[in-house]
Structure formats: structure tokens, C-alpha cells
């Protein structure tokens with residue numbers, strides 16, 4: 001099973017991907033997380049991506065596509081994958097087809113997380129991360145027990161450098177510009193499903209499981 005989650009920054013794709021990984025034993029590829037990990041470790045890939053991420057721009061397609069290709073080589077063919085944040089534009093979507101076919105895979109569904117901009121800004125401005133535990137908090141909606149500290153690992157919480165209001169609005173603008181043609185492309189292929197990302201994480205997860213069940217029925221599996 002190969003599923004793409006697509007949605008504006010802060011629409012909750014990462015949260016749902018983690019839930020799917022634990023419930024369905026799928027692998028999770030978040031291109032954003034992978035770039036940030038490379039950035040932290042100071043790898044050549046991280047160096048290449050740094051200035052783009054800091055400006056809220058997309059990392060060039062060739063760099064991103066190669067990173068995805070490499071990731072697929074590390075995962076066995078029988079293992080299902082949740083792609084989170086990739087593909088992000090039409091050119092990546094076309095390259096993705098080739099990348100998947102080289103890895104003997106095919107895309108089953110693309111799930112679009114719909115959300116209002118106002119919600120996105122509110123969610124991202126309050127977002128705080130614990131990089132070691134991978135936990136995500138929100139200052140108002142989901143605060144840690146002790147201010148500024150992760151409940152699980154005790155590490156200090158950090159704000160993503162691109163979670164600043166001006167940059168959030170810029171990332172959103174870019175997201176819609178790139179996503180419209182992408183959604184049209186997948187709609188034509190009959191792979192697109194949409195859901196409202198403004199419900200609770202549990203409700204959204206329920207909707208995703210329903211989409212997966214429907215897919216399996218059609219598949220006969």
C-alpha cells in the first residue's frame with residue numbers, strides 16, 4: 001500500500017502518518033523531516049536544502065526526487081509507505097511515477113487534507129516540537145505538562161525556524177500554487193480522496209481508515 005498525504009503546512013498530515021505507522025505498520029517518509037534531519041546532522045544534502053528551507057521555498061526537485069529514490073531503496077518492496085509532503089508539485093508527481101515504477105510500486109491513493117488558512121496560521125504559530133521524541137505540542141490547544149519541556153523525553157521544546165507568521169503565509173501561498181495542478185492531475189487518474197482536516201485527530205484517523213478499507217474492498221484484499 002502506497003499512500004500520499006497532501007495538505008497545507010499544519011494540516012495534521014504528520015500526526016496522521018504517525019498514527020498509521022503504529023496501527024498499520026507502514027513506513028513513513030516525510031520529506032520535510034528528512035531534510036531537517038540532514039540539516040541538523042550537517043550532511044551535504046542538508047547544506048543543499050538549508051537556504052531553501054529557511055526561506056520557505058521548495059528544495060529543487062532534482063535534490064528532493066533523489067532523496068526519495070534513495071529512501072525507497074532502503075525499504076523492502078512488500079512494505080507499504082505513507083508519503084508525507086511528497087510529491088508537492090506537478091513535476092515531482094511525474095518523477096514520482098518513474099521512481100515508484102523503478103521500485104516496483106504503484107500509488108494507491110492521494111489523500112488531500114483541506115483546511116482554512118486561519119486555522120493553519122493559528123496551529124503553526126503555537127506549534128512546539130521535541131526533536132528527540134518526535135512529539136508535537138501546541139502552546140494553547142495541547143500544551144506540555146511543564147512549560148517548555150517535553151512530557152516524554154524532558155528535552156526543551158523548540159519552534160521550527162519557518163513557523164513565523166510571515167513565512168507561514170508565504171508557504172501557504174506557494175502550497176496552493178503548486179497543489180492545484182497536482183490535485184487536478186491525481187483527480188484525473190482517479191486516485192484523489194479529500195477530507196476535512198479541521199476535525200479532531202481521532203475523527204480524521206477514522207476517515208482515513210475508511211478510505212483504506214474501501215481501497216481494500218475494491219482490491220479484493
Ligand code: AMP
Pocket residue numbers: 009031032033035052053054056057058059060064084085086087088092162171
Ligand atoms: P514540511 O515539514 O513538509 O513543512 O517541509 C519543510 C520544508 O522542507 C519545506 O518548506 C521545503 O523547504 C522542504 N520540503 C519538504 N518537502 C519538500 C518537497 N516535496 N519538495 C521540495 N521541498 C520540500
